[in-house]
Amino acid sequence: METVQSISKYDEQHSTAVTIGTFDGVHIGHRTILERLIAEARNLGIKSTVLTFFPHPRMVLQKDSDIKLLNTIEEKSRILDELGLDYLVVHPFTKEFSRLTATEFVRDILVNKLKTKKIIIGYDHRFGRNRTANIVDLKAFGNALDFEVEEIPAQEVDAVSVSSTKIRKALEIGDMVTANKFLGYAYMLTGVVRKGRGLGRQLNFPTANLQIEASYKLIPKNGVYVVSSVIEGKTIFGMMNIGHNPTVSNIGNDTMEGQQRIEVHFFDFDKDLYGFHIQIDILERIRDEHKFDSIEALKKQLEKDRNTSLAIISK
Incomplete structure (x- = not known):
């Protein structure tokens, strides 16, 4: 797997299947999505790619310096590499970046830079300035710009959210049995x-x-x-x-x-x-x-x- 620091450094010659998110912990809920992404990319003959951001958006937009994460970028990279992912793109999250419109994000980053042919994303995903665009908008962009959107249903997204919450709560009380069960490691x-x-x-x-x-x-x-x-x-x-x-x-x-x-x-x-x-x-x-x-x-x-x-x- 190749870890790329910033979208601008991504090698543009490869078409990709992409998912977007923090994937903190890369736990068993995340792995269902990631394994689907990797399998689909191989089936299509393109590169499986996770687009993530650092610092965490909450650290920048809400100045939430107290937020604690389950993985460092290095740890996350190591776990994703073991899963067989092709690319981890870690883009610096800034206030300027957060102001990109939905059109700019999809056109300039997903299509022009990552050469996305398929996106696997949660039903509740929101993006663009002030997070105004949603999955319906993304599918419309896909129809216009020639990429497919596979929607992850509510029950799967909710399971991922529950797992993350349980892991954090378990670690805070020292319950390693529960934390490791949901992490899968x-x-x-x-x-x-x-x-x-x-x-x-x-x-x-x-x-x-x-x-x-x-x-x-x-x-x-x-x-x-x-x-x-x-x-x-x-x-x-x-x-x-x-x-x-x-x-x-x-x-x-x-x-x-x-x-x-x-x-x-x-x-x-x-x-x-x-x-x-x-x-x-x-x-x-x-x-x-x-x-x-x-x-x-x-x-x-x-x-x-x-x-x-x-x-x-x-x-």
């Missing part, structure tokens, strides 16, 4: 391993301190989780704490006091990962984060957490 966190205070190593539980660079990424509820990661081609299991380390927050030179931390302890693995860019797959939640009366009590709990994690992994 383990929820992931992707970031760079940064140097921490070294307290984990002092407790015989060395940790990789994961820094999430995308501020809009939804982080699950604080607590302890069973996780896995592929490092140098090998799957490594471990446990992860999301939270503020209340038991040891006042120990050492803490430049992150009061901030949320994401720390992963890998089992049977002691490689220096500083500076590595890694993906953590979250498999299951073990418990809430607690403040313990002593360092010794914390160490005993970490031992219990490791045994619990290993028991889950062994299943």
Whole structure:
């Protein structure tokens, strides 16, 4: 799959079958639509293409800086690539772009740039300046400009919406079973391993301190989780704490006091990962984060957490 940053950089020689949307999470509801798109493109001998936008339109038009997304662009690209999509076109969403009329959007972008021959889109899709055009208008454009519109019925669109809502709500309460069920894969966190205070190593539980660079990424509820990661081609299991380390927050030179931390302890693995860019797959939640009366009590709990994690992994 080729990821194209901006419609202007798209190679215009290919005709396409297109769907449009954020596809946040690329969950099981989305996959029904995407698999249909990919199959139809192959049947027609053209390229399957997802047109998406970043930043999220709400971040630009509503200045909704608090919006949290299930995927970073990198994560979304990786998932779509595995599905067999040909092109992911990520167009910068700006106020200027939002002012394009329906005619300009269809003619200049869908037809002239993407060379669209078929669009698969939801019954409730709206587009153009102030979102005034709808599916009826799109079909009329198709008749005039020689492309077909396949309408996704209400029940399928509503199922996608329900799935997205359930995933977000599940992650907010740490319900990984529900979240992963609707995603169709383990929820992931992707970031760079940064140097921490070294307290984990002092407790015989060395940790990789994961820094999430995308501020809009939804982080699950604080607590302890069973996780896995592929490092140098090998799957490594471990446990992860999301939270503020209340038991040891006042120990050492803490430049992150009061901030949320994401720390992963890998089992049977002691490689220096500083500076590595890694993906953590979250498999299951073990418990809430607690403040313990002593360092010794914390160490005993970490031992219990490791045994619990290993028991889950062994299943």
